Amino acid sequence: MDRALARFIGDVFDIVADNILLFGIVGVVCFLLGPSLLVLLERKERLPRLFVWVYAFVLAPLITLVLVFVANPQSYCNDPLPHEAFRLFYPLVLPLLPLYVHYFRAKQLNHPVLLGLILVMLSLGVFSITLGNEIFHLAYRSVQGHGVVYSGARAWECAYLNSASERSARSTVGTATLVFLVVQVLVLIAVRRMKHRQSEPQGTPSSDAGVEA
Structure with missing residues (x-):
């Protein structure tokens, strides 16, 4: 059973690797348009439960993992992203705004737990690639005394980090991420x-007047 499961997972990864461009396009579309589509269908009361479950337990986790991996590639080169690079990712918060507004303003939600889970996961990915990356650089600078040193020896700059300062900075990022969540x-x-509480009917006062003694 374990071998069959491992083989199945391996086959899935092989399929994704062989069609990385297709899955990448699907992921981008799901991230950019998915939250707005959820809001639109929810407001029209036409949101299929299957779609919410698939988005919450398949698409959102995959998108979050990709964003976290981009923010923390765990490789000698491109690790971490250059300090100025994180600013390019701040617009990624825009696709989440319709879902946030709907979640905060709607009097009633048909899928509050699943929509909240989607918000938490996608926001985690955006946080990791924006504020999380900035916190890393600031924490590294505060410990090391200077920022991450990059070399232009290759087509893409490679980062040279002090291992102790890097561990301290990543610990700070982990704490900040936990607080954010x-x-x-x-x-x-x-x-x-x-x-x-606001949607609950208010109690009506009794119509019987009290008689003074």
Whole structure:
């Protein structure tokens, strides 16, 4: 059974590797248009449950892993991204805004848990490739005394890092990421609870007037 599962997973990775361009295009489209499509179908009450489940447990995790991998390639070259490169990724937050606005403003959601899970995962990926990368560079500079040193010896610059400073900086990024996740989850839960209380019918005062003694 374990061998069969391992073989199946290997076959899946082989298929993805052989069609990396196709899967890349599909992933980009799902990231850019997926949240808006979820909001549109949710508002029209035509959002299929299967689509939400597939997006929450297949597409969103894959997109998040790709973004985290880009932010942390774990290779000698391109590790980490140059300090100025993270600024190019800030517009990635824009596709998430419609889903955030809908989640915060809608009085009732048909899939609050799944939509919240999608927001958390995609936001984690965007955080890793933007603020997380910036936090790494700032933390590395504060420990090492200077920024990451890059060499232009190759077609793409290679990073030379002090291992101790790198571990300290990555620990700082991990702490910041954990705080970001906890705060985001708490905020999403608080917002939906507040909306739930607002949607509850208000109690009407009794029509019987009290008689004064």
